[in-house]
Amino acid sequence: KQWYQRRVRGPKEQAVHADNARTNFFFPGGDHLTLLNVYDQWAATDYSTQWCFENFVQNRSMKRARAIRDQLQGLLERTEIDLLSNPMDHVNIRKAVTSGYFYHTARLTANGLYKTVKHQQSVHVHPNSSLFEEQPRWVIYHELVQTSKEYMRQVIEIESKWLVEVAPHYYKEKDIEEKKMPKQRGKAKADLER
Secondary structure: OOOEOOOOOOOHHHHHHHHHHHHHOOOOOEHHHHHHHHHHHHHHOOOOHHHHHHOOEOHHHHHHHHHHHHHHHHHHHHOOOOOOOOOOOHHHHHHHHHHHHOOOEEEEOOOOOEEEOOOOOEEEEOOOOOOOOOOOOEEEEEEEEEOOOEEEEEEEEOOOHHHHHHOOOOOOHHHHOOOOOOOOOOOOOOOOOO
16 A cells, blocks of 8 residues: 555646655655654654645555554563564664565666566566665565566665575575676665664
8 A cells, every 4th residue: 555645636736745745754775664754753743634634645554554553562562572662773674674575585786677586587666666766786575566567666775694694594695695786886875874
């Protein structure tokens, strides 16, 4: 589901405002961190419907995210697992996503295209992704969407060594060997803390 209002009826100027609002939420490192940024800003407004309207965010999607978060928190409490969270620890957040979606990994090739690691399928970062204009070397994606091209949706930048750490049964060192890249390829615009 989309978290923002993609189609805006009315003047073209309003569509520009909607696009600007969406890009203002972009967070270095990828779409999962962007979604966390949106959620945190919404929570800071005491889950305001008006805030969603003003920022072109779908209130229904945000309510669903809150319900899922509350459900997970309830499960942790019932199983007596301490809820420890540091929303500023982006490395651990990216590692957690890697551990859940390690089989959805793509690497940037020397010609500037992405290929999935295990099946060598050509894929592209979706134009709505916060990483669309970036070119990180390694990414994890949530799903592939087929249109005119095969697009990765919900993309996050990772480090290749995490794959062997979280999924040694699936990845070996030879799978993640770094290949020589042309200058300026495979570097995200933001200097992520690793």
